[in-house]
Amino acid sequence: KQEVTQIPAALSVPEGENLVLNCSFTDSAIYNLQWFRQDPGKGLTSLLLIQSSQREQTSGRLNASLDKSSGRSTLYIAASQPGDSATYLCAVRRRQSTLTFGKGTMLLVSP
């Protein structure tokens, strides 16, 4: 059974800092991995999708890496802004299966 763990559970940083969110999964036979953002009282917004054959994906100030063999992914946020404050969720998909989510990292970026 796939389990997804995200560390830290919560993170508070001052504006402008670069930061890294971690995601680990127990079954390395994944098809892809997706990072989401969830704002309070809102749905999930897809940030980045990494296929199992890829090592990383970039979108603006976000960079996600994937090391399938070690069961890890990181989400790097450069030059953080207060608007980045949200909960970040990592989810992995095995072939012919649905997404398994981690419990998320709650990020607070203070001005």
Add this chain to the structure above:
Amino acid sequence: DTAVSQTPKYLVTQMGNDKSIKCEQNLGHDTMYWYKQDSKKFLKIMFSYNNKELIINETVPNRFSPKSPDKAHLNLHINSLELGDSAVYFCASSPLQGGGLAYSTGELFFGEGSRLTVL
């Protein structure tokens, strides 16, 4: 235009009642899902439908009955509501990739959620 929309956004009801949550996607996706997010914010899959056909039912009580009238809609009906059903229910959709595969492997797009409170 909202890609995945669900109604109602908030639902407060008494134990024992029956209620429905509707979901529609205008992305042309083949696969739709219902997820439940509990009080600890943990997201768990409930159902997955592909072109109106049930693909995944993750040990959800049979009081929950999804219905897909067409591939753009996936509604969730809940009978005899219990206190433990209080949660936020999210609808999602994704494209089907890899021709011939029964399961979608594409990116998921979520609705804004429906917060159900059972009193």
